Amino acid sequence: MSRSVKRPAKQRAGRTGTARSQSDKSAAASNGDAALFDGYFQPDRQHQDAFDEMFAADGGVRAPYRALHDAIAPTAAADLTARSEALDRAYADQGITFSLSGQERTFPLDIVPRVIAASEWSRLRRGIVQRVKALEAFLADVYADGQIVRDGVIPRRLVTSCEHFHRAAANITPPNGVRIHVAGIDLIRDEEGTFRVLEDNLRCPSGVSYVMENRRTMARVFPDLFTRQRVRAVGDYASHLLRALRAAAAPNAADPVVVVLTPGVFNSAYFEHSLLARQMGVELVEGRDLFCRDNVVYMRTTEGEQQVDVIYRRIDDDFLDPLQFKPDSVLGVAGVLNAARAGNVVIANAVGNGIGDDKLVYTYVPTMIQYYLNERPLLPNVSTFRCWLGDERTHVLDRLDELVLKPVEGSGGYGILFGPNATAKELANARREIQADPRGWIAQPVVQLSTVPTKVADQLQPRHVDLRPFAVNDGEEVFVLPGGLTRVALPSGSLVVNSSQGGGSKDTWVLASSGSAKADRELGARGLAKAPPASSPAAEHGPELTAGQQQQQQQQQQQGPR
Numbered sequence: 023m024s025r026s027v028k029r030p031a032k033q034r035a036g037r038t039g040t041a042r043s044q045s046d047k048s049a050a051a052s053n054g055d056a057a058l059f060d061g062y063f064q065p066d067r068q069h070q071d072a073f074d075e076m077f078a079a080d081g082g083v084r085a086p087y088r089a090l091h092d093a094i095a096p097t098a099a100a101d102l103t104a105r106s107e108a109l110d111r112a113y114a115d116q117g118i119t120f121s122l123s124g125q126e127r128t129f130p131l132d133i134v135p136r137v138i139a140a141s142e143w144s145r146l147r148r149g150i151v152q153r154v155k156a157l158e159a160f161l162a163d164v165y166a167d168g169q170i171v172r173d174g175v176i177p178r179r180l181v182t183s184c185e186h187f188h189r190a191a192a193n194i195t196p197p198n199g200v201r202i203h204v205a206g207i208d209l210i211r212d213e214e215g216t217f218r219v220l221e222d223n224l225r226c227p228s229g230v231s232y233v234m235e236n237r238r239t240m241a242r243v244f245p246d247l248f249t250r251q252r253v254r255a256v257g258d259y260a261s262h263l264l265r266a267l268r269a270a271a272a273p274n275a276a277d278p279v280v281v282v283l284t285p286g287v288f289n290s291a292y293f294e295h296s297l298l299a300r301q302m303g304v305e306l307v308e309g310r311d312l313f314c315r316d317n318v319v320y321m322r323t324t325e326g327e328q329q330v331d332v333i334y335r336r337i338d339d340d341f342l343d344p345l346q347f348k349p350d351s352v353l354g355v356a357g358v359l360n361a362a363r364a365g366n367v368v369i370a371n372a373v374g375n376g377i378g379d380d381k382l383v384y385t386y387v388p389t390m391i392q393y394y395l396n397e398r399p400l401l402p403n404v405s406t407f408r409c410w411l412g413d414e415r416t417h418v419l420d421r422l423d424e425l426v427l428k429p430v431e432g433s434g435g436y437g438i439l440f441g442p443n444a445t446a447k448e449l450a451n452a453r454r455e456i457q458a459d460p461r462g463w464i465a466q467p468v469v470q471l472s473t474v475p476t477k478v479a480d481q482l483q484p485r486h487v488d489l490r491p492f493a494v495n496d497g498e499e500v501f502v503l504p505g506g507l508t509r510v511a512l513p514s515g516s517l518v519v520n521s522s523q524g525g526g527s528k529d530t531w532v533l534a535s536s537g538s539a540k541a542d543r544e545l546g547a548r549g550l551a552k553a554p555p556a557s558s559p560a561a562e563h564g565p566e567l568t569a570g571q572q573q574q575q576q577q578q579q580q581q582g583p584r
Contacts (some may be wrong), residue, residue: 068515099480130526186376198497201372211472231294260301324557428532505530
């Protein structure tokens with residue numbers, strides 16, 4: 023079997039253009055020719071300098087992808103299309119959707135997985151663990167003594183001007199010291215093949231349900247691929263999460279009661295909330311199912327009141343406690359922050375974590391690693407210009423047509439300006455906005471995100487991807503789920519992978535090392551779902567809210583696979 027991709031047709035003797043005749047295609051299929059990849063290296067394609075994950079610059083297949091390439095290259099286009107349609111049907115039948123503009127949509131899953139070698143994953147995992155530990159130390163410091171500010175390592179106004187720095191969270195010390203129970207660290211691979219951190223997600227990182235369901239669905243539709251690979255399993259994520267949440271409870275809680283707090287069925291990530299609650303065997307509750315009395319949180323159940331020890335909340339800070347934040351919130355629990363301050367309940371992730379994933383604070387994380395851990399950063403940031411600093415702002419204004427401009431408080435791919443593609447009017451408006459609010463903007467060079475073969479019509483074409491690994495901290499170790507959510511920009515040439523901008527996802531395969539235990543490999547038949555205990559009392563809802571109240575506030579939560 024050939025281990026190199028076919029070059030574009032017009033580069034081969036005896037052919038012109040990129041189209042192949044019907045007889046050529048028939049012959050290719052019968053001879054095992056890699057017809058799916060014809061035209062993959064189009065000379066006029068956008069972003070030609072991007073690092074391709076499967077193919078080297080000379081067209082040879084990279085080592086981690088060889089077995090996968092050999093399996094799919096001879097596949098007929100019709101067969102690949104049939105399997106791709108089966109993936110879509112499986113997602114639709116299971117209700118695996120996200121909400122966009124009030125409409126439920128399936129999250130597109132591409133049929134070609136992304137593959138990461140065991141040695142490369144080992145380096146990524148160490149870098150993610152290092153980053154989470156440094157951010158944990160920063161949050162503990164900034165909500166207590168603020169030593170890093172007093173030492174002049176980061177400016178005080180950087181902290182106080184952050185929208186997600188909440189003084190109401192000051193001096194709330196979790197029992198085991200963990201504030202980042204779950205982190206989603208967004209990575210990209212640049213033109214040189216180097217993984218870089220794009221941003222940190224420390225509030226309510228979403229998307230892990232798609233990691234698990236992508237694997238389950240791929241194993242069902244493409245079981246033969248898994249017989250050729252030793253792929254590390256992802257189905258045990260819920261057990262790691264539950265262990266971390268139970269470990270976060272106060273020491274006097276012998277058998278901690280954990281709940282998942284969701285905004286409700288109108289939220290874009292409700293599928294994920296319900297899946298995680300089901301797999302952990304804990305109650306999925308809404309704000310009206312909980313109440314506080316004497317700084318203790320209780321859950322209404324069919325068997326009466328039950329004290330809650332840990333709340334894994336999927337509600338933004340502003341909606342969590344109407345006594346401290348938005349007084350008109352109908353999604354949260356009045357008094358829950360005082361209960362946390364009293365040590366009677368743990369909120370995971372902690373209130374105020376948003377300062378750690380502020381896009382401007384992000385630029386100081388390498389400094390935090392050196393300050394708190396006395397280590398060199400293992401994962402570099404993307405080069406970033408901070409518009410609130412005069413010299414860097416001048417640089418951005420002078421070269422705005424060469425850079426990517428991002429709002430510090432933006433998410434979901436909204437508000438981003440690609441300078442090379444912007445009109446003169448858009449650039450002029452951006453300059454005015456930067457000068458009016460320098461703290462609100464950062465700029466970065468245009469990074470050609472790496473590409474992975476992706477099914478487009480009846481062929482495989484390069485599309486840009488990023489990666490969001492998920493880390494779970496139980497206070498003793500940081501577990502990083504092998505792989506993570508690979509998001510893919512489906513429109514040709516697009517560098518925006520967010521689902522809200524037309525992106526999809528890929529199953530992410532971390533190859534097992536030769537010495538790894540058999541139990542840590544994806545066997546395809548392993549079950550992921552875990553039924554809740556039979557004795558678990560179903561929550562008894564509190565006062566009903568109007569549909570308008572529920573839907574309006576739930577849709578304000580930016581919780582989808584952005």
